[in-house]
Amino acid sequence: MNTIKISIAFFATIFFTSCGGEETVATSHDEVKAVVEQVEEVAEVVEEVAVVNTSDLSKGVGPITSIELGDIDEALVEKGKEIYKGNCTACHKMKKRFVGPSLDGITSRRSPEWIMNMILNPEEMVEKDETAKALLMEYSAPMANQNLTEEEARAILEFFRSRN
Amino acid sequence: MKLIFKPFFAIAAVSLLLASCGGPTTKKSGNSGALSGNAAEKVYVAPGEHDSHYAFISGGFSGQLSVYGLPSGRLFRVIPVFSQDPEKGYGYSEETKPMLMTSHGFIPWGDSHHPDISQTNGSVDGRWVFINENNTPRIARISLETFETEEIIEIPNSAGNHSSSYVTENSEYVVAGTRFAVPFPQRDMPINEMKGNFSGALSFLKIDPEHGNMNIDFQIKMPGFNYDKAHPGRNASSDWFFFTTYNTEEAHTLMEVNSSQNDKDYIAAINWKKVSEYVANGGGEMQAANYAHNTWDNDAHQATTVMEKEVLVVNPMDIPGAFYFLPTAKSPHGCDVDPSGEYIVGSGKLAATMTIHSFSKMLKAIEDKAFDGDAYGIPIINFEAVSYGTLDQPGLGPLHTEFDSRGNAYTTFFISSEVVKWNIKDLKIIDRHSVYYSVGHLMIPGGNSRTPDDKYLVAMNKITKDRYLPTGPEVCQSAQLFDISGEKMELLLDFPTIGEPHYAAGIAAEKIKDKSAKLFNLEDNTHPYAAKSEAESKVVRKGNEVHIYMTMIRSHFAPDNIEGVKVGDKVFFHVTNLEQDYDVPHGISMIGANTSELLIMPGRTTTFTWEPKQVGVWPFYCTDFCSALHQEMQGYVRVSPANSNLPITYTLDDEVPGAEEEL
Numbered sequence: 001m002n003t004i005k006i007s008i009a010f011f012a013t014i015f016f017t018s019c020g021g022e023e024t025v026a027t028s029h030d031e032v033k034a035v036v037e038q039v040e041e042v043a044e045v046v047e048e049v050a051v052v053n054t055s056d057l058s059k060g061v062g063p064i065t066s067i068e069l070g071d072i073d074e075a076l077v078e079k080g081k082e083i084y085k086g087n088c089t090a091c092h093k094m095k096k097r098f099v100g101p102s103l104d105g106i107t108s109r110r111s112p113e114w115i116m117n118m119i120l121n122p123e124e125m126v127e128k129d130e131t132a133k134a135l136l137m138e139y140s141a142p143m144a145n146q147n148l149t150e151e152e153a154r155a156i157l158e159f160f161r162s163r164n
Numbered sequence: 165m166k167l168i169f170k171p172f173f174a175i176a177a178v179s180l181l182l183a184s185c186g187g188p189t190t191k192k193s194g195n196s197g198a199l200s201g202n203a204a205e206k207v208y209v210a211p212g213e214h215d216s217h218y219a220f221i222s223g224g225f226s227g228q229l230s231v232y233g234l235p236s237g238r239l240f241r242v243i244p245v246f247s248q249d250p251e252k253g254y255g256y257s258e259e260t261k262p263m264l265m266t267s268h269g270f271i272p273w274g275d276s277h278h279p280d281i282s283q284t285n286g287s288v289d290g291r292w293v294f295i296n297e298n299n300t301p302r303i304a305r306i307s308l309e310t311f312e313t314e315e316i317i318e319i320p321n322s323a324g325n326h327s328s329s330y331v332t333e334n335s336e337y338v339v340a341g342t343r344f345a346v347p348f349p350q351r352d353m354p355i356n357e358m359k360g361n362f363s364g365a366l367s368f369l370k371i372d373p374e375h376g377n378m379n380i381d382f383q384i385k386m387p388g389f390n391y392d393k394a395h396p397g398r399n400a401s402s403d404w405f406f407f408t409t410y411n412t413e414e415a416h417t418l419m420e421v422n423s424s425q426n427d428k429d430y431i432a433a434i435n436w437k438k439v440s441e442y443v444a445n446g447g448g449e450m451q452a453a454n455y456a457h458n459t460w461d462n463d464a465h466q467a468t469t470v471m472e473k474e475v476l477v478v479n480p481m482d483i484p485g486a487f488y489f490l491p492t493a494k495s496p497h498g499c500d501v502d503p504s505g506e507y508i509v510g511s512g513k514l515a516a517t518m519t520i521h522s523f524s525k526m527l528k529a530i531e532d533k534a535f536d537g538d539a540y541g542i543p544i545i546n547f548e549a550v551s552y553g554t555l556d557q558p559g560l561g562p563l564h565t566e567f568d569s570r571g572n573a574y575t576t577f578f579i580s581s582e583v584v585k586w587n588i589k590d591l592k593i594i595d596r597h598s599v600y601y602s603v604g605h606l607m608i609p610g611g612n613s614r615t616p617d618d619k620y621l622v623a624m625n626k627i628t629k630d631r632y633l634p635t636g637p638e639v640c641q642s643a644q645l646f647d648i649s650g651e652k653m654e655l656l657l658d659f660p661t662i663g664e665p666h667y668a669a670g671i672a673a674e675k676i677k678d679k680s681a682k683l684f685n686l687e688d689n690t691h692p693y694a695a696k697s698e699a700e701s702k703v704v705r706k707g708n709e710v711h712i713y714m715t716m717i718r719s720h721f722a723p724d725n726i727e728g729v730k731v732g733d734k735v736f737f738h739v740t741n742l743e744q745d746y747d748v749p750h751g752i753s754m755i756g757a758n759t760s761e762l763l764i765m766p767g768r769t770t771t772f773t774w775e776p777k778q779v780g781v782w783p784f785y786c787t788d789f790c791s792a793l794h795q796e797m798q799g800y801v802r803v804s805p806a807n808s809n810l811p812i813t814y815t816l817d818d819e820v821p822g823a824e825e826e827l
Contacts, residue, residue: 081827086686089822090698090717090742098817099720140792144718146744147683 055109056131061124062117063150069112072162080159087146088156094163099141107164112157118143119153206647207657209236214677217609217670219622220279220293221643224664227274229295229306234609234620234670235645237659245304245313246274246297250760254313257762258736258771259466259691266300266318267454267471275299278329278667281308282376286333286398286614290675292376294329294338301325303340303369305376309681310462317378318455320475321348321365321385327394327407327499331371333614337436338378339396340367341407345388345414349451358416362388366407368436377459382443382476386432387540388414390423393498393564396436398614399505401523403437406508408492408499412539423495424514430489430544431499431510433526438486439478447483448476463690465768481541488530489539491547492519493554498564498605502573503614507552507588511562511575518562518575520591522552553591559584563604564667566611568618568648574611576603576623583623583646585653597653599644602627608648609670617672621646621653624665631658641665682746684767691769693738698722699822703814710735710812715821716750716764717742718791721784722821724799728812731776731805737762737784740769750797751787761787776803 059065091099106115110131118125118132122143125132136142148156209215215233223230227247231240248255248264255264255272264270274297281288292314293306301319306312319325319340327341341364347353348363363385370381389409397404412429415422442448453475460467480487493512496519500509508521526545529535534549561579568574572594575584581602585595603625609617623644632640640660647654686696695701695713701722704711710733715722721739729735741750743766753761757774764770776782786797804810815821 085699085827086697087742087744090715090720090722094827141718142791144743144745144748148744 054131056114057111058129058131059111059113060117060121060132061128062121064113064116064120064153067112067116067154069161073158074162076155076158077162080155080157083148083152084156084159087148091141091144100139100143101135103160104163107157107160112161115157115160116150116153119146119148119156120150121145201654203647203654203656207235207237207645209233209238214673216673217617217620218673218676219607219609219643219668219670220281221607221622221624221661221668222276222279222295222664222666223662224277224641224666225275226663227276227297228662229276229279229293230662231311232643232659232661233673234622235656237643237645237657239662241311242662243306243311243313245295245306246276246302246316248272248760251763253760253762253770253772256760256772258773259769262467262469263313263316263458263460265458265469266302266456267320268300271300273299274302276304276663276666277326279669280329280331280338280612281669281671282335282371283331283333283613284335286402288610288613288669288671288675289335290671290679291335293669294331296325296328296340298325298343301328301340301342303329303338303378305338305371305378307376308676309679311680312460314376314460314462315378316456316458317369317380318457319365319367319380320453320455321346321350321363321383321477322367324390327366327391330394330396330405330612332396332405332436333398333402335371335373336440337368337381338371339394339405340369341391341394342366343390343392345390345411348385349453355416358388359414360388362414364389364391364409366391366432366434368439379457380472380475382439382448382478384434384439384478384480386480387542389430391432392496395499395501395508395612397501397505397508397523398503401501401505401508403435404523405434405436406490406499406501407432407434408496408510409489410495410497427494427515428491428547429495429512430539431492431496431508431521432542433488433490433508435486439483442483442486443476443478448478450474451477461690462684463688465684465689465691465694465770485530487542488526489542489544490521490526490550491536491544492521493517498562498575500565500567500573500612502567502588503569503616505614507573509565509573509575509588511564513561513563513578515562516557518555518558520552520554520588521550525552526550555586555591555593558586558593559596564606566606566608566621567616568608568611569616570618574606574608574621574648574653576606578602578604578626581625583621583653585648595652597646597655599623599625600631600642600658601625601629604665605667607668607670609672611670617670619647619649620670621648622668622670624661624668626664628660632660643668683744684765686740686742686744686767689740689767689769691738691740693736693771694740694769695722695738696740697742697822698816701814701816701821703728703812705812708733712737712739712814714739714752715742716740716752716786716797718748718750719786719793719797720816721752721786721797721799722816723814725802725815725818726800726813727802727804728808728810729776729801729803730808730810731779731803733776735774735776735801736771737774738769738771739764741766743767748790749788750790752784753787754784754801755782763788776801779803779805 217234244254301322322342324343326343345362390411411423492510493515496510498511529549559577645657741764
């Protein structure tokens with residue numbers, strides 16, 4: 001976490017120094033373009049170290065404190081896929097950032113408990129869990145509570161596991 | 165220098181003025197009542213705390229029903245019922261328009277009057293609230309889970325639907341009585357031949373015990389008087405319904421004089437149980453009629469109108485022993501039955517006395533045939549034989565009475581602007597309190613049931629004059645809250661109301677609040693144009709109709725870029741809110757759409773139409789602040805000329821919405 005903050009602060013400093021330090025104002029088209037390119041470069045670098053890709057295997061905050069995982073249950077995967085399609089795809093895609101983070105590989109980056117708590121208890125997660133807080137800062141859009149049951153969240157987890 | 169002196173002078177003048185009236189404070193009489201004692205504490209509901217009672221107060225000529233909290237007097241919601249409400253899209257969305265259909269076509273306005281909460285075993289149960297529309301006779305049923313209007317049924321052969329919408333003590337029936345006698349059925353005839361040729365329809369609507377759906381079980385064709393107010397009996401009298409009448413003179417013009425000739429009019433006592441049994445056994449005559457029956461479907465999220473074509477009519481002469489008239493002092497308005505069911509109070513608005521009838525005396529008089537003739541064949545019970553007593557000179561212009569559980573009645577007096585508390589048994593006045601001004605009805609939560617809640621009384625006033633900051637010629641009407649737990653009534657609070665607060669129904673909050681709906685389950689949504697995920701969103705052209713199956717979630721629409729729409733098209737936005745969380749509605753409006761916005765609850769699908777008239781790229785956006793990215797919740801529709809060949813395309817993030825990689 002500290003690393004990320006420092007990185008962002010570092011690049012932000014470069015950006016502000018280069019375009020605002022000498023109190024010059026970019027006026028011509030080329031100058032504006034140059035600034036925009038600089039910003040985009042910075043944003044790309046920041047993206048690389050963004051919290052979404054960092055690993056946090058803590059359990060998060062919410063009703064799920066411990067979960068035992070067995071072999072992947074294909075029937076549960078199918079059920080989870082349908083629930084995912086109906087409740088999650090308005091904001092998430094598997095392979096690319098959309099309104100929220102991409103989700104392929106999520107089970108390597110987060111614990112199963114964290115994933116289920118984020119689905120079931122997003123309001124408290126973004127308030128108390130450091131990673132969830134950082135995600136809200138990064139994406140601005142709050143994770144919507146779709147009022148799913150623990151069984152439904154468990155099925156979605158199984159679907160995620162199947163794609164890892 | 166002038167500029168300096170002028171303000172200085174003004175300040176000095178104001179100082180003088182303040183000094184001159186800064187001595188002993190003077191109180192305007194009538195305004196200080198609530199300042200004595202701890203009235204402020206009694207109505208203070210701390211931030212985040214809940215009120216103890218709901219009050220459903222009629223919106224009168226607004227056509228709606230307002231929901232207030234007691235004791236704070238805070239307005240929570242205005243439920244649209246008989247009038248269009250652009251704030252909520254009611255009567256504007258394609259789904260809600262059928263709610264306002266009648267045999268006269270679509271009517272955008274109504275005059276709502278008397279809310280009454282459904283009852284079980286004589287106590288308010290908090291399932292539904294019923295309310296009548298006076299102008300184009302209708303009865304509505306509102307769910308107290310969704311706080312939405314679920315059903316509106318038009319009443320045929322009726323006019324001025326005023327002695328309505330009161331519920332029997334196990335919600336068997338809700339009644340709808342006619343205030344204006346009219347030809348029954350309607351026909352072309354001279355007005356001045358009214359007498360003896362008009363009728364007063366009293367309709368009994370059966371209530372489905374599980375879902376609350378109403379249907380007109382029977383209509384009683386009563387003499388052509390004006391039926392003003394009504395109440396069911398309870399306990400021993402629970403098989404009976406009582407209606408006040410006026411204009412028993414059957415005058416057809418200059419009514420304010422010609423309807424006020426008789427010293428006594430009647431309370432009509434009707435044994436509805438007998439009539440109900442009579443029709444259940446095949447009694448009555450089915451007659452042709454034409455009236456709208458509008459029903460809301462909570463899964464399909466839309467209303468449908470059925471035009472009903474017949475109604476069962478009952479002639480009082482065919483059911484001996486079920487209909488009587490009780491002589492009651494001059495032009496009574498309120499017709500109120502005490503919690504025991506024994507006392508029937510007629511508030512003769514033009515009389516110096518109030519008439520209190522005894523139910524047990526009524527039964528005895530019927531047994532003894534103590535009648536003074538009849539009116540159109542209906543026996544008139546001898547006044548002495550039925551009267552329990554009269555309350556002499558209680559005030560001027562009595563209108564309406566409710567009750568506490570300790571044997572006291574509370575009556576409003578319109579002309580003398582007061583509420584009077586009196587004991588029913590000994591007919592003694594206990595207390596009187598001025599109200600500001602010209603009070604119509606009053607309400608005690610459960611005060612028209614077997615089990616009144618004795619804490620609060622709400623007086624509803626027609627005139628406020630100087631009670632609030634002025635707002636031009638039109639000033640608010642108001643309610644005044646009293647604490648009635650003690651011997652003396654204590655005025656606690658004034659609060660303004662919407663429209664005209666004709667009447668209200670109150671109930672303890674715990675009977676409702678825990679079952680209040682939080683959202684609509686997406687999986688139960690059967691709307692034919694629902695898109696239950698972004699993958700289901702699409703745009704379909706059918707001739708010059710374009711149907712957009714759109715979704716919304718914090719904080720984007722899918723699709724949000726649409727091309728291929730042409731001038732002259734009729735575009736239907738069928739919008740589904742994909743949220744499944746409490747209190748996350750989204751809105752939508754489209755530039756130039758000749759309708760209101762939509763306000764769409766989680767899990768619901770709602771439709772508005774737009775007929776683009778100009779070429780261009782036109783934005784739409786979310787109208788209800790939904791998240792930090794609400795300002796970004798917007799989209800564009802490209803409108804091409806009428807002869808364009810541009811095909812329909814629709815995207816989100818430059819892809820077909822939901823175009824996720826194969827899962």
